[in-house]
Amino acid sequence: MPIFSKDWRDPGDKWVKTDGGWEKEKVVCCTPLTDVVVRLNVTDAQESMEAEELGLLSRRGSRGELMVPQPYCRIYTRNTKEVAGFNGLGETLKKLDFINAVHDIRRFRYICKLMDLLITQKLSTLSGGAQKMLFGMLEEVAYEVTSSQQNVHVLQHLLQELRKRLEDYLWGNKLGSAILWEQHSRRLQDIHAIATTIKIQQPGDDMHPTLQEVPEECIREILKRLDNHNDIRAAGEAYSLMAKVSEEKSIWRLLCRFHWTPAQIEHVILMHKELQVQKNWRKVYDRLRRTYGLREEYAEKLCLCRNCSCMFWETYGHPCRNDTDPSATIEDHLEEVKSDSIIYISITPQQFLKYFHL
Template sequence: SLSQRHGYCTLGEAFNRLDFSSAIQDIRRFNYVVKLLQLIAKSQLTSLSGAAQKNYFNILDKIVQKVMEDQYNPRLIKDLLQDLSSTLCILIRGVGKSVLVGNINIWICRLETILLWQQQLKNLQMNTQVNNGLTLSDLPLHMLNNILYRFSDGWDIITLGQVTPTLYMLSEDRQLWKKLCQYHFAEKQFCRHLIPSEKGHIDWKLMYFALQKYYPIKEQYGDTLHFCRHCSILFWK
């Protein structure tokens, strides 16, 4: 069970004892686990023990296979693999200068596996579902607009806007991108990076992606891990 675990000493120990293999099967926790693996890839990879590293790549393999099977959020895992491959390239080139737990040949094999995963995801073809019932295009404009306003990621809006001309028109709405900017960023941050359009209005879409380069965006997860200081327990909530 992944409900509670306690008695951790290191990141690697916590990673080994938490059952992330089950967590990735839960849609509420999948994105959070991928993000955690991405953070480890960026800055904590060398702090993992040999056993934790093996567990890390086993979980990563299961995530890739899950994405290949059900095509859920491939962009997220692509970002993770890109960060991981960049980190490994730097560590392998700097072997002797940095601490790499394990044989260098094992790390080279892992890098080759990552490159293979990246190629598989690049070749991933999204299945076209045949449905004679109601489709997205059949929904009235106000409902389609409501769907777009539910997104908190600009790339999701752009992707949905590529489905039909109507969705593209709705996805280019200035108010939609303004709301997205206001959700993720503070007003004082806007003032530092104002981007006017040719008509003199603020280009909120460009603003969103410009601000994203300088400031972190808010991240939403169904479930996240919490730590109770009183009883030293990690738990999902």
């Protein structure tokens, strides 16, 4: 009997060609949600009521359309006798809908950090599909920065690092198809063209209050909510009052306590006598940063369920559903999602890459 896959009980996968390349043929089965989706079209009142119930099992796209099921992906965390543990990065990024997730302000920083790791550390080991997904994500980042006029420095950093790596590979160290790398070069030029058109629109003279009119107490509260030294120093260059507030001891003391524990702070101070004589919190911060590194904070992370090895975005909730009982109602599925037996952990961008053979 011919073997079509690593699991002899599986007849094998059927692949179809699409505009984005070859993809596995998928059979969509949303039986438990079919009746609910039909009922959503009856009246506007019923739509608003059912939308709350579907919050954990569905999501809405950027144009407001209902999209089911939510993006998630099964991850092989260990090998078995029948299935070898292997996860494809390109397919995982597609299933988790990273390209559309770029436009969510809560996930933007997480995705950009992951892209930075892929570009600077893993670019030569990526498959062709993963490379295409990376460039697609970068293009969406360019469009998002253009529309929001925020995080321009993040886009410039990613473009600079990617251009540097591509130049190295194109000088004889490239892997894979030469045609594919030429496509990457052309696409990078297109993204760079988008980035050069970004112009920060200044507020008009009739816009009040201006930054200079904001009271000092408000400026201090704003700076207290910044989580890294680069943002505080850049804010201090805006104008004289903000420069004065950015030098205050309380700002840097709070920043130290945000990133490190009291034990770590005390250890660094005891190790350096000059900090004991005059406790300059800005110098304490620089010492701590070089010793322990910065704590990374994200508004939203990916999560991994320990029970079913399912990876999903935190705000969408756990996507697991019991499809064995066709008579189960939406309330039963929601109750299963909220079950205390489901234990999941947050995944940082560095931990995310460890699940792939890169």
